[in-house]
Amino acid sequence: MAKFKKHIFVCMNTREAGHPRGSCDPTGQGELQRLFKTKLAERGIANSTVRANKCGCLDQCELGPTVVVYPEAVWYGHVRPEDVDEIIASHIVGGQPVERLVISDAVVNTTHKKA
Numbered sequence: 500m501a502k503f504k505k506h507i508f509v510c511m512n513t514r515e516a517g518h519p520r521g522s523c524d525p526t527g528q529g530e531l532q533r534l535f536k537t538k539l540a541e542r543g544i545a546n547s548t549v550r551a552n553k554c555g556c557l558d559q560c561e562l563g564p565t566v567v568v569y570p571e572a573v574w575y576g577h578v579r580p581e582d583v584d585e586i587i588a589s590h591i592v593g594g595q596p597v598e599r600l601v602i603s604d605a606v607v608n609t610t611h612k613k614a
């Protein structure tokens with residue numbers, strides 16, 4: 500099996516309602532990660548060159564739902580189901596990150612954290 504060229508990590512963390520940091524998957528249903536897998540499969544690239552993985556908290560909760568794509572280390576925030584097609588088409592296939600969703604390097608792991 501060939502090595503994956505990209506990994507899409509999708510935060511699936513769920514916290515109780517009203518938690519001050521929120522959570523990326525408040526219903527615990529994993530809809531966003533499933534949608535990435537489905538859309539990759541539709542393009543015939545799921546689990547061949549690209550893999551969409553569930554992951555736990557990426558510690559960017561206030562900016563969630565959070566997704567990070569490696570090896571580029573492009574972080575996305577406030578990702579909605581309707582953004583998945585654009586991320587796959589523009590970034591995963593086309594190599595151009597979706598700038599309007601990118602969490603800037605100046606913000607990742609910095610002062611946005613509330614607790």
Ligand code: FES
Nearest residue numbers: 510523557559560
């Ligand atoms: S809950 Fe998703 S980044 Fe923390």
